Amino acid sequence: MKIQDILFIIILLLLLWKRKPEWLVGVAIFSVIIAVPLFAKWIFFTAERLTYYGFGFLLCAVVILFIQEARRK
Amino acid sequence: MRIPYQKFTNKRTTLAEKLIFLVLFFLILIIFRSWFTSGLITSGDFLYFSPQMMRDTPLALYSWDSIISIVGLSQFIVPYLWIYPYLIFPQVILGKFWGLDWSLVERVSYLYPYLILMVISPLFFVRRVLPKDKPYDLFLLIFSFNTVILTWIEGGEIFLGLAYALMPAILALFILLSREASENGNKKYLYAIITGVALAVAIMIDARISYVTGMAVALYFLFSSFLNNALRSKIKMNRDFFKTFFFVGIFPCVVAGLLHAFWIIPAVVYGKNPVGLLGSAYASAKAVRYLSFAKFEQTLGLLHPNWPESIFGKVGFMKPEFLLLPLIAFASLFFIKKDTDQRRKIILIFAAIGMVGIFLAKGSNEPFGSIYIWLFTFFPGFSLFRDSSKWYPMIALSYAVLIPYTLFSFAQIISKKKLGIISKHSLILVVSLFILLWCFTIKEAVMGQLTGALEEVIIPREYKNLEKFLHKDVSYSRVLWVPTRHRFGYYSYIHPAISIETILQEYDPIVATTKLTMQQIKLEELSVKYVIVPFDSQQELFMNDRKYDKKKYQKIVALLQKIPWLKQIKGFGEIMVFENTSYNDHIWSSNKDVVYTSIDPTMYKLQLKNATKGDVIVLSEAFDSHWIMQAKHIVVQSKPYHNSLTSFTLTKNSSDNLTIFYSMQKWLVIGEIITVVSLVGIAVAIIALFLKK
Numbered sequence: 001m002k003i004q005d006i007l008f009i010i011i012l013l014l015l016l017w018k019r020k021p022e023w024l025v026g027v028a029i030f031s032v033i034i035a036v037p038l039f040a041k042w043i044f045f046t047a048e049r050l051t052y053y054g055f056g057f058l059l060c061a062v063v064i065l066f067i068q069e070a071r072r073k
Numbered sequence: 074m075r076i077p078y079q080k081f082t083n084k085r086t087t088l089a090e091k092l093i094f095l096v097l098f099f100l101i102l103i104i105f106r107s108w109f110t111s112g113l114i115t116s117g118d119f120l121y122f123s124p125q126m127m128r129d130t131p132l133a134l135y136s137w138d139s140i141i142s143i144v145g146l147s148q149f150i151v152p153y154l155w156i157y158p159y160l161i162f163p164q165v166i167l168g169k170f171w172g173l174d175w176s177l178v179e180r181v182s183y184l185y186p187y188l189i190l191m192v193i194s195p196l197f198f199v200r201r202v203l204p205k206d207k208p209y210d211l212f213l214l215i216f217s218f219n220t221v222i223l224t225w226i227e228g229g230e231i232f233l234g235l236a237y238a239l240m241p242a243i244l245a246l247f248i249l250l251s252r253e254a255s256e257n258g259n260k261k262y263l264y265a266i267i268t269g270v271a272l273a274v275a276i277m278i279d280a281r282i283s284y285v286t287g288m289a290v291a292l293y294f295l296f297s298s299f300l301n302n303a304l305r306s307k308i309k310m311n312r313d314f315f316k317t318f319f320f321v322g323i324f325p326c327v328v329a330g331l332l333h334a335f336w337i338i339p340a341v342v343y344g345k346n347p348v349g350l351l352g353s354a355y356a357s358a359k360a361v362r363y364l365s366f367a368k369f370e371q372t373l374g375l376l377h378p379n380w381p382e383s384i385f386g387k388v389g390f391m392k393p394e395f396l397l398l399p400l401i402a403f404a405s406l407f408f409i410k411k412d413t414d415q416r417r418k419i420i421l422i423f424a425a426i427g428m429v430g431i432f433l434a435k436g437s438n439e440p441f442g443s444i445y446i447w448l449f450t451f452f453p454g455f456s457l458f459r460d461s462s463k464w465y466p467m468i469a470l471s472y473a474v475l476i477p478y479t480l481f482s483f484a485q486i487i488s489k490k491k492l493g494i495i496s497k498h499s500l501i502l503v504v505s506l507f508i509l510l511w512c513f514t515i516k517e518a519v520m521g522q523l524t525g526a527l528e529e530v531i532i533p534r535e536y537k538n539l540e541k542f543l544h545k546d547v548s549y550s551r552v553l554w555v556p557t558r559h560r561f562g563y564y565s566y567i568h569p570a571i572s573i574e575t576i577l578q579e580y581d582p583i584v585a586t587t588k589l590t591m592q593q594i595k596l597e598e599l600s601v602k603y604v605i606v607p608f609d610s611q612q613e614l615f616m617n618d619r620k621y622d623k624k625k626y627q628k629i630v631a632l633l634q635k636i637p638w639l640k641q642i643k644g645f646g647e648i649m650v651f652e653n654t655s656y657n658d659h660i661w662s663s664n665k666d667v668v669y670t671s672i673d674p675t676m677y678k679l680q681l682k683n684a685t686k687g688d689v690i691v692l693s694e695a696f697d698s699h700w701i702m703q704a705k706h707i708v709v710q711s712k713p714y715h716n717s718l719t720s721f722t723l724t725k726n727s728s729d730n731l732t733i734f735y736s737m738q739k740w741l742v743i744g745e746i747i748t749v750v751s752l753v754g755i756a757v758a759i760i761a762l763f764l765k766k
Contacts, residue, residue, distance in 0.1 A: 066425070
C-alpha cells in the first residue's frame, strides 16, 4: 500500500464520519480535476490513482445518499 | 388505446432544444454522409452479400451450418440463430425476390433504421420517463454521438449499434409498464406484450446488448425499490407486489422467449454451453484479460479505448478532456438535495447505474479486476462478455441523464444572479458551451475523418470474376482461404468457405501455410478443391503490428506455388487461385461409389450400390453425434472419422436408399412452429386490446 492510498483512506474515513455526501462528491470532483493535468503531462500512475480515489469517494457519496433517501419520509 | 407520446412540436420547444436538434441534424449529415449516397458500405462484421449470394440464400433456417465456418469446419449453429431472421429476411425478400443490390438492401434494412432509432428511441425515453419541466434533449446528443457508439459503428458493428439505439426505448417501456402494472384494466397487458416484443427484437439484433439492457432494467428497479423504502420496510408480499413482478419481470420475458423459441428449444435440447462451443478464445478468463482494453479512467470518461481509429488492439492514451464528462455528470449530486422526490430518485438511480457500468466496462483491469473475472466465470450470462466494452452503454445512459440535469441546474443558478444578458440567456449559453465541449471530444467525427463503415468501398473486379468462376462449377467442393475469407469472397452451399486458421488451429498464416504442405490427405478428405489467397484490397488480412504487410501475402503465395499437388489457375489478378488435383466429394466412401442428392444442409439422400456390412461412409462435415443414417431397417449412429469428420459404418447389408439427416433439425422445426404461433397470437392480442380500448 502506497502513502497516497493511506491518505485516501484517512480522508475517506473522516468524510464518512461526517456523513455529508456533498463533501464526498466535492472531494471526488477535486480528485478528478487534479488528475486532468496529470494525464495531459503523461504522469499516468498518480493520475490513475486519483481517478480511483475519486470513484471511491463518489461511491460512498452515492451509498449515503441512497440510505438518506430511503429513510426520508 | 394509443400509446401516448409527446410530439416534438410541443410547448417545451425552446431555443436550446432547437439548437440541440440543429446540431444533431448536422452531425448526422457529416458523420453518416456516405450512407446517403449509393456506394457500398462494409466493414468489420458488417458483411457484404453479392447478388448471387442473395439469390442462393434460402428462406428456411437450418440447425447445421457449413457454409461459413465460425469455429472449425462446420457446426451446430442454433445458439447463434437469434440473428438469422434479421440477417436472412432482407437478403431473401429485398435481394432475392426484388433483385435489389446489397448497397440498397443494407441501407433499407440496417443503416437507415439505425439512424431513425438513434433519434426516436432516446426521444421516447426523454418524453415518457424524464421529468417534463426541463428540456432533456441533450440526452440524444450524449447517448447517440459518443465515442463508444461511433467507434462501434465505424468498426462495422451495425447490429450492436441497432441494439444500443433500442436501449432507451426498452428501458422506457419497462418503466411505463411498472406504472401500469398495479392498475386495473387492460393497459398493462398491452404494455407487457409490446415490451416483450421490443425485447425480442433487441435480442434478435444483438443478444449481448440486450443482456446489458436487461441488466440496466434490473438495476433500475432494484435501486428504485430501495429508494421507495420497499426493502427497508420489508417487501410486502401482497397481491400488488406479485402483480407488478409478474407483469414487469415475467410477462415480457415469456413473450420474448416464445418469439425466440425457434432457437431456444433446440439449444436447450442440445444441452451444451453455446459460448463454450466456441472454444477457449471466447470462453476463458485469459481471453477476458486479453480483451480488457479499456482502463478505468477511460470508462470513467466515456472514452472508448480504440477511439478514433477503431483498430482492434490499438489503444490510445487517456485524453484528459474526457474527464470533464464525469465531473459534469456527478456534479448533479450537488443539486438534488432541494429538488423534488421524483427528480432526486431518477438522478440517484442513474448515477448508480453509471457507476456499475464504469466498473464493469474496464473488465479485468485495475482496480479490483478479479471481480470481473469472477463474474465472467460464475455469474449467469456474463460469459457473453469476454469483451468488457459492451458495458459502456450503461455509462452512456447514465451520463445522458445526469449531464443535462447538471447543466440546467447550473443555468438556473446563473439565471438568478444579476449578470445581465448572461442571466437572461443562461440556458442557451450553458448548452452551447457544452455542445462545443462535446463536439471537441468527438472532433474526428465532426471533421468527417472516421472511416470503416462510415465511408464507401468499391468491390475489386477480380472478386466478381472469381464469383462467376466458382458459381459455374456446379459440383460440390470447399474453398480454403489463406489466411481467411476476404469479405468479397464468394461462398455458397455448393462451395462453402473455410479458413486455414480454423482448420489447422494456427493463427500465424505463414506457419499455417507451411503446415499445409503436409496436409494433402486432410484437404482431400475435407473436399477442398480450391485454395485461394485473397487480394487484400481492404488491408485487413495480411497485418503486421496493425499495419498492412504485403510481404506476408507474397510469402504465402510463394509457399503455395511450391506445393506440387496444387495447380495455379491464372486470371484473377492479385487473387491467387490454386486447384487441388485430388479431392473427395461431400459424401464419399473409400471402397464404394456414392451417389447422393442434397435436400438441404441437414439432409442427404444416398444411393449406394451393393452396400455391405462394414462399409464406411464419410460425410465431410465436422463430427457431431446428432448426424444419423437411416434406411428401411437400418439406423446408424455417426462416429468420428480420423477424429474430425462424421462417418457411418453400415451394420448390415443394404440395397435400400439411405438418408443422412441431422436429428436436431426437428427441434428447430418445433421451435419455429411455436414462434410462428406466438407471433400470430401476439398480433391478435395487440389488435384485440387496441379495439377493446
